[in-house]
Amino acid sequence: MPERIDRVPVREQDPKVRATNFEEVCFGYDAQEAKREASRCLACKKPRCVEACPVSIKIPEFISAVHKGDFEAAYQIINIDSSLPAICGRVCPQETQCEGSCILGIKGQPVSIGKLERFVADNAMVNGSKASSIPAKNGKRVAVVGSGPAGLACAYDLAKLGYDVTIFESLHKAGGVLTYGIPEFRLPKNAVVEKEIQKLLDMGIKIETNVFVGRTVTIDYLLDKEGFAAVFVGTGAGLPLFLGIDGENLNGVFSANEYLTRSNLMQAFSNEADTPIFRAKKVCVVGGGNVAMDAARTALRLGAEVTVVYRRSEKELPARVEEVHHAKEEGIEFRLLANPVEILGDESGWVKGIKCIKMELGEPDSSGRRSPVPIQGSEFEIETDCVIVALGTKINRLIADTTPGLETDKTGRLLTNQTATSRAGVFAGGDVVTGAATVILAMGEGRKAAAAIHKYISG
Amino acid sequence: MYKIIKKEQLTPLIYSLEIEAPRIACSAKPGQFLIVRPSDNGERTPLTICDYDPQRGSVRIVVQIAGVSSNKICMAKEGDLLYDVAGPLGKPSDFMELPEKELRSCRYLFVAGGVGAAPVYPQAKYLFERGAYVDVIIGARNKDLIIMEDEMRKVCSNLYICTDDGSKGEKGVVTLLMERLCNNGDAGNSGGGKYDMCVAIGPMVMMKFAAITAKKLGLPITVSLNTLMVDGTGMCGACRVSVAGQTMFACVDGPEFNGYDVDFDEAMRRQTLYKKQEQQANAEAGLDFLNGRK
Numbered sequence: 001m002p003e004r005i006d007r008v009p010v011r012e013q014d015p016k017v018r019a020t021n022f023e024e025v026c027f028g029y030d031a032q033e034a035k036r037e038a039s040r041c042l043a044c045k046k047p048r049c050v051e052a053c054p055v056s057i058k059i060p061e062f063i064s065a066v067h068k069g070d071f072e073a074a075y076q077i078i079n080i081d082s083s084l085p086a087i088c089g090r091v092c093p094q095e096t097q098c099e100g101s102c103i104l105g106i107k108g109q110p111v112s113i114g115k116l117e118r119f120v121a122d123n124a125m126v127n128g129s130k131a132s133s134i135p136a137k138n139g140k141r142v143a144v145v146g147s148g149p150a151g152l153a154c155a156y157d158l159a160k161l162g163y164d165v166t167i168f169e170s171l172h173k174a175g176g177v178l179t180y181g182i183p184e185f186r187l188p189k190n191a192v193v194e195k196e197i198q199k200l201l202d203m204g205i206k207i208e209t210n211v212f213v214g215r216t217v218t219i220d221y222l223l224d225k226e227g228f229a230a231v232f233v234g235t236g237a238g239l240p241l242f243l244g245i246d247g248e249n250l251n252g253v254f255s256a257n258e259y260l261t262r263s264n265l266m267q268a269f270s271n272e273a274d275t276p277i278f279r280a281k282k283v284c285v286v287g288g289g290n291v292a293m294d295a296a297r298t299a300l301r302l303g304a305e306v307t308v309v310y311r312r313s314e315k316e317l318p319a320r321v322e323e324v325h326h327a328k329e330e331g332i333e334f335r336l337l338a339n340p341v342e343i344l345g346d347e348s349g350w351v352k353g354i355k356c357i358k359m360e361l362g363e364p365d366s367s368g369r370r371s372p373v374p375i376q377g378s379e380f381e382i383e384t385d386c387v388i389v390a391l392g393t394k395i396n397r398l399i400a401d402t403t404p405g406l407e408t409d410k411t412g413r414l415l416t417n418q419t420a421t422s423r424a425g426v427f428a429g430g431d432v433v434t435g436a437a438t439v440i441l442a443m444g445e446g447r448k449a450a451a452a453i454h455k456y457i458s459g
Numbered sequence: 460m461y462k463i464i465k466k467e468q469l470t471p472l473i474y475s476l477e478i479e480a481p482r483i484a485c486s487a488k489p490g491q492f493l494i495v496r497p498s499d500n501g502e503r504t505p506l507t508i509c510d511y512d513p514q515r516g517s518v519r520i521v522v523q524i525a526g527v528s529s530n531k532i533c534m535a536k537e538g539d540l541l542y543d544v545a546g547p548l549g550k551p552s553d554f555m556e557l558p559e560k561e562l563r564s565c566r567y568l569f570v571a572g573g574v575g576a577a578p579v580y581p582q583a584k585y586l587f588e589r590g591a592y593v594d595v596i597i598g599a600r601n602k603d604l605i606i607m608e609d610e611m612r613k614v615c616s617n618l619y620i621c622t623d624d625g626s627k628g629e630k631g632v633v634t635l636l637m638e639r640l641c642n643n644g645d646a647g648n649s650g651g652g653k654y655d656m657c658v659a660i661g662p663m664v665m666m667k668f669a670a671i672t673a674k675k676l677g678l679p680i681t682v683s684l685n686t687l688m689v690d691g692t693g694m695c696g697a698c699r700v701s702v703a704g705q706t707m708f709a710c711v712d713g714p715e716f717n718g719y720d721v722d723f724d725e726a727m728r729r730q731t732l733y734k735k736q737e738q739q740a741n742a743e744a745g746l747d748f749l750n751g752r753k
């Protein structure tokens with residue numbers, strides 16, 4: 001039995017300092033800290049953590065390698081199951097996945113699996129470890145549509161199998177939500193996301209940006225005219241939902257996607273960028289997921305006083321626990337059990353406040369969460385000059401509408417069977433199939449699709 | 460990177476650029492637009508596809524300097540590279556769905572305000588080449604802002620010009636010409652008064668009044684909305700407009716909408732969201748002469 005020590009704390013930027021900059025909040029472990037934290041793992045025979053990881057990373061094995069100080073071996077072990085460990089180590093909701101099931105969590109604190117994974121991946125990047133050698137090409141071409149985690153993971157696995165892969169991305173930069181959605185202070189772009197993408201380029205994968213499939217070219221065109229043997233669709237769920245209440249088109253109301261895209265993709269927080277971002281004194285963010293936390297903490301860093309309005313209670317907040325904790329530390333106020341009913345404007349059409357109604361929790365709904373019910377007559381107003389709506393997203397129908405024979409459900413999600421769509425040669429995975437989910441699930445689906453595509457092509 | 464293969468100055472503030480973009484040239488249709496990002500830290504700037512040539516693998520845009528980004532695009536030289544050109548975006552014009560046989564008996568009235576002549580051009584050309592009857596009104600503040608006159612004349616039955624100050628064509632605004640053409644017919648017009656459809660493209664305020672006028676005349680009207688945009692692919696909602704009481708995204712549901720249904724006052728207000736920052740950016744870039752203009 002290893003000696004029982006407490007979870008090794010991870011060093012972070014001071015909340016007061018980080019509230020004014022966009023640098024990464026968490027510094028991560030150094031080698032000493034990682035080894036010490038790794039020593040806590042019991043190397044369970046039937047590891048519950050592995051069962052709870054959507055891609056079944058061999059957690060005790062890699063942690064044991066870390067414990068021994070063989071970080072390269074640890075990296076290779078992780079790499080069998082995940083192609084984006086530096087990213088997943090940072091953004092996975094570990095508390096509901098691997099760490100949430102860790103045996104040590106029953107009585108005390110689970111092993112810091114995410115932080116260890118991140119350490120191993122960062123260390124490998126610094127040392128320039130190659131994930132795998134460049135394979136010989138098999139002469140078959142596959143097109144990947146969308147460069148989010150699903151597309152990247154699919155392309156990576158196909159390239160490892162020798163396929164000639166081209167990724168088509170509608171924006172000017174690859175990465176999907178990793179690039180346009182999740183902010184720098186959680187997921188550094190140059191140091192992490194771009195390095196992961198560079199790994200793909202080094203393997204000979206081509207990325208063609210500014211190609212909006214369905215408009216610039218169609219899936220049929222790629223299959224029939226450009227000689228691709230199969231297509232993977234990983235276009236995400238990018239269309240923002242709005243509240244549908246009065247005042248939503250006032251000046252000063254934004255979707256979180258717009259706000260975050262301006263700040264992340266267009267770098268509007270920097271004075272060097274031409275793209276403007278709305279700098280408000282007070283910002284009210286509606287929603288309780290990761291997207292809401294990211295928008296709130298971005299607004300805070302741009303100098304605003306920020307309130308998050310969420311209709312359920314703290315327990316139900318869907319965001320990662322770490323993000324909620326960080327947001328609170330940074331001084332973001334939470335108005336829980338409250339729901340907006342109207343956005344209020346001044347005479348010239350700019351936001352001046354938001355009218356909310358208090359909620360209480362009723363019976364559990366179909367999702368198993370207790371559903372919020374408005375308390376009659378409990379309306380109250382919050383003064384604010386900006387409202388950011390972070391209610392979730394739905395699927396852009398463009399690909400389905402421009403690809404004959406591609407079936408979707410009512411909400412536009414592509415229907416698949418083991419990642420194969422209703423069209424021969426067309427596969428899909430990630431948010432476009434599941435609806436807005438997580439990076440690790442999207443990545444896992446992308447890898448599953450790569451295997452299915454290989455089977456389809458090699459017969 | 461996308462090479463500028465030809466550049467022309469049309470007026471002191473308006474330039475025409477032909478850009479190498481083979482994929483877009485093959486799929487572009489009238490009514491669609493591009494997103495152009497001129498430089499590394501540049502904005503994603505929406506611009507209508509004014510012409511496209513699949514053989515040459517090029518598309519043409521006509522750009523009016525309105526601020527920092529349009530200025531960057533216009534100041535690029537022949538042979539220079541633009542960082543990003545994405546498209547074609549938005550839905551093609553409605554008439555693209557009509558069979559050519561039907562187009563032959565259609566009568567269209569186009570109303571172009573200033574640089575709006577550029578987006579009108581590919582539509583008029585498409586229809587005129589297929590035998591439709593096409594009248595075009597180009598209106599501008601003064602003669603220096605009238606563009607594409609000769610080219611337009613080749614793709615329409617009659618071209619009418621008006622300026623606010625009377626420096627070219629008739630003195631007055633486009634809506635006066637619209638009314639006259641519909642009510643009285645015109646000397647050059649073989650049979651005024653019987654248009655099936657009007658298409659108005661120009662400044663938001665012009666489209667608003669064109670829509671009011673068209674409604675008065677009982678003439679259906681399509682407008683093309685130049686809202687603020689970021690991605691142009693339906694991902695951000697910056698371009699949202701109220702159409703018949705419903706929220707629409709101009710970049711994917713439009714940019715063309717039924718002119719009767721658009722809430723123009725809201726759309727105009729939303730265009731001013733970044734006015735302060737734009738003016739400051741213009742001043743810093745030495746473009747303060749633009750701030751006095753509408």
Ligand SMILES: Cc1cc2nc3c(=O)[nH]c(=O)nc-3n(C[C@H](O)[C@H](O)[C@H](O)COP(=O)(O)OP(=O)(O)OC[C@H]3O[C@@H](n4cnc5c(N)ncnc54)[C@H](O)[C@@H]3O)c2cc1C
Pocket residue numbers: 091092093145146147148149150151168169170171174175176177178181182211212213214234235236237238260290291294320396398399429430431432436437438439440442
């Ligand atoms: C702000 C924010 C924060 C998040 N935080 C977390 C987190 O902390 N942890 C977590 O696990 N998950 C988080 N998520 C969710 C996670 O990012 C997504 O589930 C994941 O990115 C989905 O991956 P994907 O590859 O399916 O799609 P995306 O990442 O959405 O990528 C799709 C890509 O396809 C492109 N595309 C779309 N249509 C076309 C087309 N027609 N042609 C060409 N390209 C196209 C898009 O531009 C985009 O680049 C967050 C999401 C957001 C928005």
Ligand SMILES: Cc1cc2nc3c(=O)[nH]c(=O)nc-3n(C[C@H](O)[C@H](O)[C@H](O)COP(=O)(O)OP(=O)(O)OC[C@H]3O[C@@H](n4cnc5c(N)ncnc54)[C@H](O)[C@@H]3O)c2cc1C
Pocket residue numbers: 492502503504505506507508521522523524525526527528529530574577578684685686687688714730731732737738741753
């Ligand atoms: C679908 C569409 C098609 C367009 N086609 C053309 C065209 O063919 N030729 C042309 O010259 N212009 C066109 N525009 C307008 C053009 O995009 C803007 O003039 C340009 O973005 C202004 O940017 P700027 O930085 O130069 O000026 P800014 O200083 O940013 O703005 C100057 C003025 O332009 C308005 N504006 C700013 N950004 C946008 C934007 N993204 N879209 C619309 N208006 C904006 C502002 O409200 C302001 O009044 C089109 C716009 C759209 C949405």
Ligand code: SF4
Pocket residue numbers: 052053054055056057059082088089092093094097098099113114117440
């Ligand atoms: S991929 Fe995510 S869930 Fe799996 S071990 Fe890593 S952090 Fe945990």
Ligand code: SF4
Pocket residue numbers: 040041042043044047048049050059060101102103104111113
């Ligand atoms: S459950 Fe916890 S202790 Fe057991 S192997 Fe997994 S990380 Fe180690």
Ligand code: FES
Pocket residue numbers: 687688689690691692693694695696697698699708709710711
């Ligand atoms: S420009 Fe972003 S949704 Fe239309």
